[in-house]
Amino acid sequence: MVDRVTATDEALQLIQSLRDKHGALMFHQSGGCCDGSSPMCYPEGDLITGAQDVLLGKIGETPFYIHKKQYDYWKHTQLIIDVVDGRGGMFSLEGVEGKRFLTRSRAFSDEEYKELKTAGLV
Template identity: 65%
Template sequence: MSEAIPTGAVRRVVATPAAQALIERLRAQHGELMFHQSGGCCDGSAPMCYPAGELILGEADVRLGEIGGVPFYMTRAQFEYWQHTRLVIDAVPGSGGMFSLEGPTGLRFLTRSELFSDEEAARLEHED
């Protein structure tokens, strides 16, 4: 099963109000959800939203935290690359990923990133 990344008060993944609203809309329609940051291929690198349990997680996946009460995962290899940044999940007009639940809504989830401050990075290093 996947491994949780300790975060304490420093959050590795957050959602904008627009993303929170889209999550609630999708939860009302589909029930419990999960996110996995796609690493490329068909949909590029995008946050993919699935019904909870639809994507089988394994040893190569890590849990970054939750957004809107929904768990958010990525592969360990991606995490090694992104570990110094906070992922900010937004919802913007456009077509979502082919396999992501928001596809037919006219909105898509989008990942932006911001570097952790020196203080946040030190706290994360101590916690990890």
């Protein structure tokens, strides 16, 4: 089964470094403007998720949530979490590292989307 969210090797390395410093982590992609348009990394439990949040999967053993309205736009794509130099969201843990997480995406193939739909994941 295709993953709905994945991460580059560089992102996985940064996630591990952040986990070593902060303990268990979580991600949230809200789809809002400015900081909210980037994937935000928090210590696990610092952001309370609710009925409007969809658990896409895990990257580097870290749960990745997306707001339902944003998910409705992106459900036909695989999210690929990457990392680039620069300052990210002011509340996201990687900001002090001089790095920021970035969401890239690719459309699922017809076969992948059908598989996800059959499994009840879209």
